[in-house]
Amino acid sequence: MNDLGEFELIERYFRHPTPHALVGPGDDCAVLPAPAAGMALAVSSDMLVEGRHFLPTVPPRLLGHKALAVNLSDLAAAGARPLAFTLALALPRVDASWLEGFSDGLMALAREHGCELVGGDVTAGPLNICITVFGEVPERGALLRSGARPGDEIWLSGPLGDARLALEAFRGKVELDGADFRSTRRAMEAPQPRVVLGQALRGLASAAIDISDGLLGDLGHVMRASRVGARIDTDSVPRSPALARQPLVLQRECCLNGGDDYELVFTAPADAATQVQAAGERAGLALARIGRIEAEPGLRLVDGAGRPLTFESRSFDHFRS
Ligand code: ADP
Numbered sequence: 001m002n003d004l005g006e007f008e009l010i011e012r013y014f015r016h017p018t019p020h021a022l023v024g025p026g027d028d029c030a031v032l033p034a035p036a037a038g039m040a041l042a043v044s045s046d047m048l049v050e051g052r053h054f055l056p057t058v059p060p061r062l063l064g065h066k067a068l069a070v071n072l073s074d075l076a077a078a079g080a081r082p083l084a085f086t087l088a089l090a091l092p093r094v095d096a097s098w099l100e101g102f103s104d105g106l107m108a109l110a111r112e113h114g115c116e117l118v119g120g121d122v123t124a125g126p127l128n129i130c131i132t133v134f135g136e137v138p139e140r141g142a143l144l145r146s147g148a149r150p151g152d153e154i155w156l157s158g159p160l161g162d163a164r165l166a167l168e169a170f171r172g173k174v175e176l177d178g179a180d181f182r183s184t185r186r187a188m189e190a191p192q193p194r195v196v197l198g199q200a201l202r203g204l205a206s207a208a209i210d211i212s213d214g215l216l217g218d219l220g221h222v223m224r225a226s227r228v229g230a231r232i233d234t235d236s237v238p239r240s241p242a243l244a245r246q247p248l249v250l251q252r253e254c255c256l257n258g259g260d261d262y263e264l265v266f267t268a269p270a271d272a273a274t275q276v277q278a279a280g281e282r283a284g285l286a287l288a289r290i291g292r293i294e295a296e297p298g299l300r301l302v303d304g305a306g307r308p309l310t311f312e313s314r315s316f317d318h319f320r321s
């Protein structure tokens with residue numbers, strides 16, 4: 001690959017200390033210690049493709065951050081503690097300043113969460129980033145999509161819709177003033193995975209999922225897996241000041257169907273509400289209660305006054321949109 005060879009490239013940008021791994025990057029396999037007794041490994045992969053998951057204009061540092069953030073978000077949704085990750089990268093060319101920015105953004109988030117880069121692969125090709133994360137979770141304590149029960153309350157870890165609003169601004173479909181564009185763009189390009197909250201919800205949440213494809217679609221996964229229905233008060237779904245300045249129809253579209261939010265939506269028995277609030281505080285997040293799980297299948301949306309709302313749930317689907 002150009003003047004900088006594949007192995008020098010790995011050495012320069014992707015070789016970082018791995019105090020937890022028994023063997024880190026540089027050999028045929030990474031070797032990780034087995035989890036302690038009673039603990040299990042949680043594993044998840046996410047791929048980011050240029051033009052599909054990110055715009056060609058995104059600064060490499062933010063891309064590095066986001067590539068890992070979306071993976072850590074899956075660990076968060078399972079209540080797992082991040083341990084390590086691998087990085088498979090296809091690069092159109094060796095661009096030192098791009099690699100430096102990408103690696104900086106990636107490794108800053110990795111260090112923040114104590115998640116080691118233990119190996120991967122690099123090849124020439126259209127820009128494509130695939131990360132696999134490994135986390136630790138109690139053997140029978142992972143948060144799943146299947147545990148929601150009628151009567152459980154539905155909670156959200158933070159405001160939704162900004163990433164979608166920024167995307168609409170990039171597409172030229174809405175116009176935002178400078179400050180709103182910057183804040184929503186930050187939400188789209190630098191999402192913060194709710195890793196601390198996920199672990200704080202172990203033994204407390206009955207079901208959880210992270211919002212990558214839109215609240216209604218992702219909550220739909222919980223409903224199907226748990227064989228339950230839900231009622232959501234759409235006005236209680238928190239949104240940023242930037243989104244709240246938009247017309248109500250756009251607000252609803254962005255926060256209910258938007259996607260790319262990487263907040264957690266989870267359920268918990270009503271009598272656990274105080275503990276849930278405390279878990280939110282420990283994680284430094286203002287949690288919002290947005291509805292209830294019901295036995296009757298299907299999703300019922302109401303506005304703040306309790307009036308039924310018809311709103312199509314259009315979860316993002318790579319093969320349909
Ligand atoms: P092999 O040919 O045996 O699959 P590679 O030549 O692909 O090995 O990689 C050499 C070493 O560099 C391996 O230990 C691999 O895990 C590591 N590696 C490759 N790409 C990356 C990357 N993007 N980040 C971290 N380590 C990497």
Ligand code: MG
Pocket residue numbers: 120121122
């Ligand atoms: Mg290889």
